[in-house]
Amino acid sequence: MSQAKTLNTTELRRVLDHIATRKHSARNRCALLLTHYAGMRVGEVAALRICDVLNDSGTIKDEIRLKPEQTKGKYARTVYINARMQKEIVQYIKLIRITDTNKPLFYTQKRAGFSANTLTQYFHFLYRRAGLEGCSSHSGRRSFLTSLANKGTAIHILKSLAGHRNISTTAGYLYSSPDQMKAAVELV
Secondary structure (H helix, E strand, O other), X not given: OOOOOOOOHHXXXXXXXXXXXXXXXXXXXXXXXXXXXXXXXXXHHXXXXXXXXXXXXXXXXXXXXXXXXXXXXXXXXXXXXXXXXXXXXHHHHOOOOOOOOOOEOOXXXXXXXXXXXXXXXXXXXHHHHOOOOOOOOOHHHHHHXXXXXXXXXXXXXXXXXXXXXXXXXXXXXXOOOHHHHHHHHOOO
């Protein structure tokens, strides 16, 4: 099976524009952007609770501490939330009624939390409806890591941000375009 497509900014904008025309746009935008701006796995996004992102003061956390049961490898990890993603979460939080901060951050129309499988399928069809082939729920995560690598972020930092145990796993996520490879050989 081939790896999920990495998205450039134009392609991400295309998906976000599509989301804006659909029901539950704030929820869907926020969930998708957690994969693109924070590198979260879709299962981690589905497992988020309101208390994971919201401080007692009502502000958005700049670090999400995922418990082992919320992660793929069952290892606790910290996800760093940049200012851009914090603003996205604020916009979404404004729209939901918070009665219990232990409830899922993202929930279906039936008010139940998404399962990892349901959110995976949703992202797959979302990308397809936006006209992007080869994308999956992992596209955001791959795009996040590739973008940081292209900006010079060291691979050991990428490994930690991804929550990987081995650098070889992280290396498999990174996409090198033909233009990047051509530019690299010009450095010799």
